[in-house]
Amino acid sequence: MSHDRELIYFSGSIQPHGILLVLSYPELKILQVSANTQAHLGIPHQNLLNQPLDTLLDTTQIQAISKCLSKDFMGINPMKILIRNPGGDRLFNGLLHRTTDVIVLELEPIISQTQENFFSCSALVKGAIAQLQQVSGSSEFLQLVTQQVQNLTGFDRVMVYQFDSQGAGKVIAETKRDNLPSYLELHYPATDIPKPVRESYKRGMSRFIPNLSAQPIELVPQKNQVTQQPLDLSLAVLRSVDSCCVEYHQNIGVAAIMVVALVKNQTLWGLISCHHQTPKFVPYEIREACELLAQFVVSELTNKVDREELDYIVKLRALQSEFVESISQADNLKQALVNPAPRLLDLVSAQGAAVCLEDEITLVGLTPTVEQVRDLIDWADAQVSNALFQTNLLPKLYPEALAFKDVASGLLLLQISKVRRYYILWFRPEVLQTVNWAGNPNASTTVEADGTVTLSPRQSFQRWQQTVRCTSLPWKTCELEQALDLRNAIVGIVLKKADELAQINRELERSNQELDSFAYAASHDLKEPLRGIHNFSTLLLRGYESVLDDVGKSRLQTLIRLTRRMESLIDVLLKFSRLGQAELHYVSTDLNLIVNKALEDLRVSRPDFQAQIRIPRPLPTVECDPVLIGEVFTNLFSNALKYNNKAEKWIEIGYLDKEGTGDWVLGTGKSQKVNQQSSQFPITFYIKDNGIGIRERHLEIIFRLFKRLHEQHLYGGGTGAGLTITKKIIERHGGQIWVESTVDVGSTFYFTLT
Incomplete structure (x- = not known):
């Protein structure tokens, strides 16, 4: 040169x-x-x-x-x-x-x-x-x-x-x-x-x-x-x-x-x-x-x-302090990070963000799609140094980003955990820049035949324009520091909450054991005096029928009816307490057999059983306690029949597929070997009916013990404990249960089993 x-x-x-x-x-x-x-x-x-x-x-x-x-x-x-x-x-x-x-x-x-x-x-x-x-x-x-x-x-x-x-x-x-x-x-x-x-x-x-x-x-x-x-x-x-x-x-x-x-x-x-x-x-x-x-x-x-940078840093620090405080007080980390959304973006002056907690990705603002983010994480993970990766030239480093350069030409990726797949990604859009050069900037270099580069004075200094593409505004040092500080704060909060949760779980487990023992003992001890009240009332009604007037007879009959109801409630309480104490017996269970037995028992116990049963496709085989899961289906079938005033009743039993998109969709009834489902993911089952439905404000309280939405004499009575017991059984299997319902249209109960 x-x-x-x-x-x-x-x-x-x-x-x-x-x-x-x-x-x-x-x-x-x-x-x-x-x-x-x-x-x-x-x-x-x-x-x-x-x-x-x-x-x-x-x-x-x-x-x-x-x-x-x-x-x-x-x-x-x-x-x-x-x-x-x-x-x-x-x-x-x-x-x-x-x-x-x-x-x-x-x-x-x-x-x-x-x-x-x-x-x-x-x-x-x-x-x-x-x-x-x-x-x-x-x-x-x-x-x-x-x-x-x-x-x-x-x-x-x-x-x-x-x-x-x-x-x-x-x-x-x-x-x-x-x-x-x-x-x-x-x-x-x-x-x-x-x-x-x-x-x-x-x-x-x-x-x-x-x-x-x-x-x-x-x-x-x-x-x-x-x-x-x-x-x-x-x-x-x-x-x-x-x-x-x-x-x-x-x-x-x-x-x-x-x-x-x-x-x-x-x-x-x-x-x-x-x-x-x-x-x-x-x-x-x-x-x-x-x-x-x-x-x-x-x-x-x-x-x-x-001074200008300090003003900006002070602003970012104030945002972070408020943000970290809200995270520390929240029960749900993901919700605390993304709601309200602008705080996560303002923290590093980004236009979009993605929060990845294991396989769950939540998008905020202007971002690529979930699948594009997932692929981007796989690529960027290898680039991470000291928990942080940043670039304002993403499409030049990662050609696949050309497809979404309008929203993510700049990337700041924060690795929260090296053990678990926890990331926060911030995005900045492409900023088209027109750079005015004093002449062609390449005119001063000449490549010789032997490959050497020689510099020579440029002859022209006329304004020469260049459009810079696939580039975002650069990330400032203080913004990178903000991201790392946020990581440290989250790790500290998570560790603290983990310790608190472990202590709470230990105390809760002890309390639950004591409560279950108390409920079992109390329920068992209550049955004896209750049985005495019931027997003496029956003897009075029989032995002194000629002495008692109609009012006395009515009151004794009411007392007998109440003791029977009380005995039913005590039986439910005993059953509920046993669920917390009894050990589960897991076996490989064909749910088709469980469903058929539950339906057969209902036909025997309820002569008025008249409903169309729909099973779009065979149910899978799962590891569970067959007796308890049989009770789940019995309770849900019984409710589907009981709370239905339609002339033509129907009940549909099925499960959901996990498609490649990661979204759960209703099964289509296509023939397949269902018992080959991966045990890596929980299977979501559903029981759907065309009954009276449930109002939205009651969707949570229906799972409370002894909670009924109707008068005792309506819809065949009952203790109001069936759904509570069902929920307890599902949770003891490590699953969840929830309901979606529309009044006068019907309800769908979902529950998961692994």
Whole structure:
């Protein structure tokens, strides 16, 4: 490549507006000299080679230089140098710095004595700083910076140029003469300022070239006498200009430039770049004032950017605090994460999110489909590092994302658990960007036949537009930190809740055991006095029938009826308590046999049994306690018959299929080997009828013990315990039961078995 470090730092020549001396140390003998001393000092350079420095300088100045060299210093050390010669005394700005084994002294002539007074520059800088401190926004601040630098230097154009992470740049502020075209908002490829040059700017170096057309001045001799190598000019202010740089600026009509680095947190944030259409000399004092101003600009810019970021971080922290508090108080993690939905999105400024808890995926906002999210997780899981994966170029990394780039060109994936499949994904949509380049950014590179890449100055700087696609707004560092903090909070909350739940379960298990024991004992003990009341009432009714009037007989009959009902309730309570204590006997059970037996028992016990039985397809074989599951079907069939006032009653028994989409759908009755269902998933069974239905507000309370929705004398009476016992049996099998119903249309009871 044409822009290598050798060409930039070891050019062996300087610009003609000053002279350069290379000195041995500690002798301070002149080892190399620029070939233009005759023009500036009236002394041929040959007469200075191998001479001591006191040939030019008096004892006081030699002592000042020696004292400076005895100290450790980095970079450039400026000082005033007075050189006396037959042609007259001349004052220079001296720039002293070290390089390998030698000392470099650059001398830049002071054109007029008025330049010697730095007071006027200091006043200008102070005034500029005072104005800049009054501006709050970073954009307005940088615009004012360009105006103040132009006031200080008088350049035709002053720009603030900001680098991105790849080294490309953009003009973000500009002050110029009215007759010049604007470069504001134009982008420049990284090749316009090659990496070695950016590295020198990163060290805080500035660059001043008063005349790009000036012929460079060679150093004599070409090689350093101490190192026998070309002199390292990386710190030389007078270093000559690479021909590529000269051609580049001449192509845009620039004759003089000054560049001051803006280094923020040891990173090259940007440049203050000054252009002039004709050669222009700027005194060293003014340039030094601009460097001081640049240091203030970086400090103030850091404060302004940090303040804006801090405001945003404070906002995010407040959202997270509220969010975490609501999660910690919620019983359902998924519902707490997605309701109300905007909080999850606002947490990282996303437009969509997906919460994945095992195989259950919940979508919020603008997102891909569930299946697309599932595939995306499988891909991204391999990319996760430290529980987090983020990109704003998802379609470029994951080509399948092209199908949903409108909603998810940006992805932030948070892995909540490494053991369980718990993820939160945030999405950002594609943001189409039109980037205005100063000419075609690819025109500066040429690929040779051997594959090497050569840089050359671009010839055209006409506005060249590029549309950037499949890219979202980037994720900020503070947003990534928010996501990780949320993960830590969720893990902490889940662990705490797990401990609390374990304690509650232990106490609940103990309480249930005690309650079941009490209910069994109490129920058993109650039956004996109740049986005595029933028997004595019967004896009174029989033995004293002739003595009792009709009212007395009626009351005794009521007492007998109530004792019978009470005995039924006690029997139910005994049965219910046994369910909590009895051990389940799991066997492989053909549910077709269970259903047939339950229906046969109903036909025997209920002579009025008249209903059409529909079984669309054979039922599967499951592992269960056949006696208890038989009671489930008996209770549900009995209710379906009892609570039905239709002339033509029907009951349908079936189960649901789990389709590839993951949605449960009603079975179609197609022939299949149902006993091959995977035991990995619970099977959902249903019993459907065309009865009187249940109002929505009663759908939960029907499972309460002894709860009836109708008067005792309606729909054949009953204790109101059948559904409670059914629910207990299903839950002891690890399943669930629920109902869907429409009044006057019918009800469907669902329950799950594995």
